[in-house]
Amino acid sequence: MCGITGYLGYRSAIQISIANLKRLEYRGYDSAGLAYMYNGKLQVLKAEGRIANLEQLTQQPPQEVGMAIAHTRWATHGPPCTANSHPHADCSGDIAVVHNGIIENYALLQTRLTEAGHTFQSETDTETIAHLIEEAMSLMPDADFAEQVRTALKHIEGSYAIAVLCKKYPDTIFVARQDSPLIIGHGEQETLIASDIPAVMQYTRRVTVLQDGDCAIITPQSVVITNHAGEIQNRTAMYVDWDDQSAEKGGFEHFMLKEIHEGPRTMRDTLRGRMSEAGTISLPDLPLTNAQWASYRNVTIIGCGTAYHAGFAARRMLEQLLQRQVDVQVASEFRYSSPILNQESLVILISQSGETADTLAAMRLAKQKGAATLGVVNVVGSSLAREADMRLITQAGPEIGVASTKAYLAQVAALQLLGLHMAASAHAPTAMLQQQMSSALPMLPALLERCLTLEPQVKELAAHLAHCSCFFFLGRGYDYATALEAALKLKEISYIHAEAYPAGEMKHGPLALVEPGVATVGLCTQKNLRDKMISNLKEVKARGGTVLVLQRETDVQPDCADYLLTLPDAPDFLMPIIAMLPLQLLAYHVALQRGCAIDQPRNLAKSVTVE
Ligand code: M6R
Numbered sequence: 001m002c003g004i005t006g007y008l009g010y011r012s013a014i015q016i017s018i019a020n021l022k023r024l025e026y027r028g029y030d031s032a033g034l035a036y037m038y039n040g041k042l043q044v045l046k047a048e049g050r051i052a053n054l055e056q057l058t059q060q061p062p063q064e065v066g067m068a069i070a071h072t073r074w075a076t077h078g079p080p081c082t083a084n085s086h087p088h089a090d091c092s093g094d095i096a097v098v099h100n101g102i103i104e105n106y107a108l109l110q111t112r113l114t115e116a117g118h119t120f121q122s123e124t125d126t127e128t129i130a131h132l133i134e135e136a137m138s139l140m141p142d143a144d145f146a147e148q149v150r151t152a153l154k155h156i157e158g159s160y161a162i163a164v165l166c167k168k169y170p171d172t173i174f175v176a177r178q179d180s181p182l183i184i185g186h187g188e189q190e191t192l193i194a195s196d197i198p199a200v201m202q203y204t205r206r207v208t209v210l211q212d213g214d215c216a217i218i219t220p221q222s223v224v225i226t227n228h229a230g231e232i233q234n235r236t237a238m239y240v241d242w243d244d245q246s247a248e249k250g251g252f253e254h255f256m257l258k259e260i261h262e263g264p265r266t267m268r269d270t271l272r273g274r275m276s277e278a279g280t281i282s283l284p285d286l287p288l289t290n291a292q293w294a295s296y297r298n299v300t301i302i303g304c305g306t307a308y309h310a311g312f313a314a315r316r317m318l319e320q321l322l323q324r325q326v327d328v329q330v331a332s333e334f335r336y337s338s339p340i341l342n343q344e345s346l347v348i349l350i351s352q353s354g355e356t357a358d359t360l361a362a363m364r365l366a367k368q369k370g371a372a373t374l375g376v377v378n379v380v381g382s383s384l385a386r387e388a389d390m391r392l393i394t395q396a397g398p399e400i401g402v403a404s405t406k407a408y409l410a411q412v413a414a415l416q417l418l419g420l421h422m423a424a425s426a427h428a429p430t431a432m433l434q435q436q437m438s439s440a441l442p443m444l445p446a447l448l449e450r451c452l453t454l455e456p457q458v459k460e461l462a463a464h465l466a467h468c469s470c471f472f473f474l475g476r477g478y479d480y481a482t483a484l485e486a487a488l489k490l491k492e493i494s495y496i497h498a499e500a501y502p503a504g505e506m507k508h509g510p511l512a513l514v515e516p517g518v519a520t521v522g523l524c525t526q527k528n529l530r531d532k533m534i535s536n537l538k539e540v541k542a543r544g545g546t547v548l549v550l551q552r553e554t555d556v557q558p559d560c561a562d563y564l565l566t567l568p569d570a571p572d573f574l575m576p577i578i579a580m581l582p583l584q585l586l587a588y589h590v591a592l593q594r595g596c597a598i599d600q601p602r603n604l605a606k607s608v609t610v611e
Helices: 013-022 051-057 107-115 125-141 143-151 244-248 255-261 263-271 291-297 305-322 355-368 383-387 405-423 431-452 455-465 478-494 503-508 527-542 571-593
Strands: 002-008 031-038 041-048 067-073 093-098 160-166 173-178 183-186 192-193 206-209 215-218 225-226 298-303 326-330 343-350 372-377 390-392 470-475 497-500 518-526 547-551 563-567
Touching: 002 013, 002 093, 002 160, 013 031, 013 051, 013 067, 013 192, 031 051, 031 093, 031 160, 041 051, 041 093, 051 563, 067 093, 067 160, 093 143, 093 255, 093 405, 107 125, 125 143, 125 160, 125 255, 143 160, 143 173, 143 215, 143 225, 192 571, 255 263, 263 405, 263 431, 291 405, 298 305, 298 355, 305 326, 305 343, 305 431, 305 478, 305 571, 343 355, 343 405, 343 518, 355 372, 355 383, 372 383, 372 405, 383 390, 390 405, 405 431, 405 571, 431 571, 455 571, 470 478, 470 503, 478 497, 478 518, 478 571, 497 503, 503 527, 518 527, 518 571, 527 547, 547 571, 563 571
Parallel strands: 298 326, 298 343, 343 372, 372 390, 470 497, 470 518, 518 547, 547 563
Antiparallel strands: 002 067, 002 192, 031 041, 031 067, 093 160, 160 173, 173 215, 183 192, 183 206, 215 225
16 A cells, blocks of 8 residues: 556656655655566565665666556555565566555455465455456456456455556556545656556646446557446546645645545445455454453553554443453553453553654563563554564554544454454353444445535634633543543644643532633443433633533533533443544644644654653
């Protein structure tokens, strides 16, 4: 997963493909690669690390190469290394594929293809595509290239944006898209492909955005877009008038906003391939036996900042599923404590970057004490992913904004999957809850889409609240975890003092701070705690505070609310994910109103690699 570029035209395809890859560099990557035809042979070059390393391999690129595809990889299957970087080739080395997305059934395909005599060179899911095309070409030698590739794609379950070169068709690039972006740029006597518009803007602003199910054959003479049945699809090219900066952000003003809008897609990727239609969870990366899962008598979750809050949000659900006590700790405290851990302990470490110094130190301490460690981590090749005994990748894709948004949603969902997996494996006596959760989780992407439609309303709320000097975020149960993360989001990007409290605690001190000009966001999404919440909010209202209530669309408006935001209805345990997205939007729009540097908040770094 990360960036795709390609070129077919009269200029140096190698130079342009690499230059355009650099325009996608902001998305983060761990290796880069390139394929092109030269002297009748398919050439594949790959390098770990920066694009500059790949460029060095092409010190004097043959100028006459007019067609190439290139890729920056952000590891999802298999660690970052040269062998795993794209393009991937078939056994003959005549077919090269670059791919963004996730092939869910790659393990099954790999086994079948290996049994049929194919040899795999990498640990990636992508390589299966090259071998499937090879297979289709040998099974249907008389079909044309497009039909052969489309036949290969029929075997694939999952998401993909791909570009394919084949020695037998030296002037053709095949591309296809399913749930992963891909665009075609139309220049004068040249065609460009990319996973994102900014990559081609230097050469053309006329762009066709492929839709799911689209395939295209690109030759010097034409671009033909079809569906999987080979029927022509008429797509209208659009004119892109973005400036370079907003192009990088997909037309959004900030990375943070772009990443909030990626919430639904993130959720699809996190759940993808891990839940069957019948609700069975499959986490092949966690190779423990049922007896091993059952042997963990105590579970501790550790993280920093947003990652810690994700652990907090999942804690109750894990406790209910496993019928065990689950402890949640801040990594910087845990690492200097004397934790009571042993071989019956499971320590779950959560981190987007996988490089947070305190989280890594906590993991090492847990290991020393004999606990099993499991990293819930977004960056595949990171220290946490490498050093933990087991890893569950959150699949949120690169996150660039310092304020963590989509990664949080993915962390909570991944922990819910993990909880279900552990409960089923350990035969926890919670079958009904497991059943209820498994049928609810797949609804999350659609529910988050609905949350995004609240943005105009959130923007208006932000205009009313941006002048407030202080914010309280109050909640009970799951809502308290959401309150913690919402307060962090607001304070880190808007610089407004924001505190989260379990609502019942207000009377024990903080209520003294409430006065006009103080905003209170009351989270009322938990059915059995709603009445208690409303009583607490009335106490705030009675002291002159401004109250914003977040509740389900099925609830009636309480009279203590100055403002109301209604959320899609869903089971309680999904509300920490559903309520968080509008609160991320709220933090964003308040910060925007206040003219703050949203993507680079003062004093903060994306990854805290020092203590
Ligand atoms: O990379 P990590 O998830 O380990 O980072 C932990 C925190 O530094 C991070 O979540 C931080 O709190 C967020 N950037 C806040 O939005």
